[in-house]
Amino acid sequence: MNRATFLWVLAICGACSTHSEGLSVAVYSSGVDRSARAWVSDAGESIHVIRGYISMSDLEIVRCEQPVARWHWPSLIGEAHAHTTSSPTKIGSPVVEDVLSYNQFTVGTLAPPPARYCSVKGHFGPADLDATNLPRDFSMVGKTFKLEVTMGALQRELTIEGAQRIPFEVGATIDVSGATPHASVIVGKDASAWFRGIDFAGSPETYAATFASNLASSARVAVE
Numbered sequence: 001m002n003r004a005t006f007l008w009v010l011a012i013c014g015a016c017s018t019h020s021e022g023l024s025v026a027v028y029s030s031g032v033d034r035s036a037r038a039w040v041s042d043a044g045e046s047i048h049v050i051r052g053y054i055s056m057s058d059l060e061i062v063r064c065e066q067p068v069a070r071w072h073w074p075s076l077i078g079e080a081h082a083h084t085t086s087s088p089t090k091i092g093s094p095v096v097e098d099v100l101s102y103n104q105f106t107v108g109t110l111a112p113p114p115a116r117y118c119s120v121k122g123h124f125g126p127a128d129l130d131a132t133n134l135p136r137d138f139s140m141v142g143k144t145f146k147l148e149v150t151m152g153a154l155q156r157e158l159t160i161e162g163a164q165r166i167p168f169e170v171g172a173t174i175d176v177s178g179a180t181p182h183a184s185v186i187v188g189k190d191a192s193a194w195f196r197g198i199d200f201a202g203s204p205e206t207y208a209a210t211f212a213s214n215l216a217s218s219a220r221v222a223v224e
Helices: 003-020 204-217
Strands: 024-029 047-063 095-098 105-110 115-124 145-151 156-162 166-176 182-189 219-223
Touching (some): 024 047, 047 182, 095 105, 115 182, 145 204, 166 182, 166 219, 204 219
Antiparallel strands (some): 024 105, 047 145, 115 166
8 A cells, every 4th residue: 555545444444433523322131020020921920030230241333235246445454353342332331230129330431433233232241249239138240130039829939040151132223323312221121021931940050041031022212
């Protein structure tokens, strides 16, 4: 690449960077609605959650699919790898949510390039020592979810816990540009089916795996 082309590319990149300044997508997590807490097992036993927490390990907004044939910027500098998985379109720090809380809290703020984004994806995954909202009454380090529940008239006590990474992806349209520089993404969960299909007579590993599958499909996203 000659010097004139090099300077032209730098000038264009500088203009793109200036255009992206001030763009933001605030990400929130919302609590479980009371209406979604009328839990009943497949056997007809009522389920009451005494306490429980879920960890979301990462979240990313996904740009709408681009045409296959498009021009790429020349590679001037080698790709840099940060020590975390965060990026302008991704939050890589775990956050822990209290299942019994109604509160909405801030997960983080993205500063994406101007574009149209068509989905939100991420993982429910194990919390670490630096996770946001770590509970004081429950050990969640190394765990994705942990719930203490009672079942039926005899109040049988069970603990449901897992440490797997559980992927989710939800379609959502997020337009971020100079005309609409700010947006909000609210991540919620339809918890009404969390315990559907769980055989509580089986092993803890078996019903934890079913709960994990139900948790993945319960993810919901609202955009404001």
